[in-house]
Amino acid sequence: MSQRQLHLNLNFIGAGTHSGAWRWPGNRADAFLDPDYLVEVAKIAERGTFDAIFLPDRPAHPDRSGTGPFPALEPTLVLATIAAATRHIGLIATVSTSYNEPYNIARRIATLDHLSRGRAGVNLITSADLPSAANFGLDAVPEHAQRYRRAIEFAQVLQALWESWGEGALIADAQSGKFIEHDKVRPIHHEGEFFRVRGPLNLPRSPQDKPVLVQAGGSDDGLELAAAHAELVFTAAHTLDDAQAYATKLRQRAQALGRSPNAIAILPGLVTIIGSTEAEAREREAALWELSSLEQGLKWLGGILQVDASGFDLDQPLPAGIPVPVNGSTTFARNLLAKAYQPGVTLRQLLRTRGGGANNHRAIVGTPEQIADDIIEWFSSGAIDGFNLMPIILPSGLEDFVDHVVPILRHRGVFRHEYEGTTLRAHLGAPSI
């Protein structure tokens, strides 16, 4: 296949991206805790030959704003469960670099790579929220630049530990009794601002040599992390111009650091609401909207903007003059404010464009053809390499995508008909460096 190929991940969130999805008729409201459900959804994505399952995470309870499923089960364990029931699909776990030790994470992700025979990836985030900080002994969220310095050093330690077992270091020759080529297993002696790690890893080199490193978040600090270490980036882009501008900046920066500009796959989030007609898709969206909570929407908005939004009037625009918070999720806040301050937009309308107030990504509503057209338009621009798909409702919204959108993408020659390899790197076309 010579044509450039699209990459698709499933961003697997509870019952779907929409905050009303868990109440959808036929869905089990507590399915987000059920291993059979997790495996069922993963198998649908594997049937659609997706590159990977992507699990978000946040190491804190959503508190009183939580009115639906949230990232509860720990991602690496969920992915080990999914690995046991699948053969091909990649497995990407989100991990906070602020509240973990790199030795433990290097080991857990390499373990997942062994257990899945080469399908593991890790998405490094810095955790911008206070409730997470308070679970790890802190009174305040560490400042943005410091969090990212730690994340970059964290990524360096992961890479060094994954390289600490040279090729052929595990001999395991019963005849001679030689188990390890000790000279090929080397301490890393890392000493940095945040970590001192002697190494080596206590785990032989994993099937991918190194699991895939993923980064999410579009601040300048985040871009620096992505340019230096990421092989896949999960971005938020609401216009093709934005996506193009980000891609140019990221690829230039990667090149300046000596990497190939094409070494990084860029996948924006994309919320999909599918119907057999556009009207049906819009009806589905409206029906979900009826099941979602405006109260939660306001709390979510308050969280992103770091203001108390509980008293805001839903039929008025967002009060003027709210700045991008200094120490939060910069990209999300910037995108949200840009939309909120468009003329005549009420809070109710703003929340509604956000799938019930539970996400920060671009949404498309339409038929399989419309959705495939949109995907191919963005992909063909060259700005992006695919999407982190966020079906508005699971499993049905994913089934619709796999059964009706994927065949169009295949027919147009931009997406695989079957897996050509068994590792995440093979799906991404990313050699381990």
Next chain:
Amino acid sequence: MSQRQLHLNLNFIGAGTHSGAWRWPGNRADAFLDPDYLVEVAKIAERGTFDAIFLPDRPAHPDRSGTGPFPALEPTLVLATIAAATRHIGLIATVSTSYNEPYNIARRIATLDHLSRGRAGVNLITSADLPSAANFGLDAVPEHAQRYRRAIEFAQVLQALWESWGEGALIADAQSGKFIEHDKVRPIHHEGEFFRVRGPLNLPRSPQDKPVLVQAGGSDDGLELAAAHAELVFTAAHTLDDAQAYATKLRQRAQALGRSPNAIAILPGLVTIIGSTEAEAREREAALWELSSLEQGLKWLGGILQVDASGFDLDQPLPAGIPVPVNGSTTFARNLLAKAYQPGVTLRQLLRTRGGGANNHRAIVGTPEQIADDIIEWFSSGAIDGFNLMPIILPSGLEDFVDHVVPILRHRGVFRHEYEGTTLRAHLGAPSI
């Protein structure tokens, strides 16, 4: 069934307890990294209606002393893999309290409890070795008492986080849209010597309410941790008198802390070498001995006693005057020195009684009848509640136990014929407190 029942765990170590086991004809030397092998062994233990799989751990590379499989894959992920392929057997992961945050571990173990539908347990260790310390920024192992103060506080935080979701807190009622009863989910506001954790856990109460807490290690500090928090204790006892003395001390201490003296199941380690005749068992042991490394044995001994043993003469006794190290694995060192300083014991003989120098537990060599007799004798004394079994070789040594020893134990009325419940607590007869 009214008779008091025996509890059996499989202490799952690579290719078996013996350091030569990975070289045994027919065994694959790299099987310790293979998920199919892990599942195969677990299924044999489940066929034998064992209470649980117990995975040891050490977050550091064994360095140059490693001449065989070692705890490489991270235990909680291995157990998630096993959970997906089994229905009944309990799943106990060893975790270092010195090099983890309690919020992360509370969440991972509760996640395992959800994914396995109530079969999770966690064995808290303090990690007495320098290589582990050096992977987490330290130049020295924290002193013994401090490690255990941290472990006790760690256990308190785990318990509090597991209790932070009250019964019925997860509503998940699609009809009303009520997802969480927020008043039943409470922060823990823990502030101690080592940890400050706000909570609550970001995970609804798990099937066992609280996963099972396990402790291993017999120092006074360890006993304090066990008496206060453990529901299962993995001990090392070489004589029934020792086991009796330890049990009396532990049960008295638990009672003084207001717990029932029978709330703790005591399971010493037991290495088994099985043959259809005693001579066959001894031949098997001798054949394994031929496959093991004396060099590794000396390094292992040096590690326990914190001396350089590489120059010691194997045909002489251990040099006189070596003390129990102040800051190490106290029980292991004490047991080892007691045996080493018996009159006339050479180093070669000492290492040989240790299954090739790779373990610290009592070993029995014999027929299924002899092994069953021994187990029942210890069990009937009342000092112990069962064993953490360490087959000298896997999977064949475990198959021998399940096919030939388990039927005798069942016939004599001390061991279950089938599982009566589906949770680890049910197997242990341990209500969640």
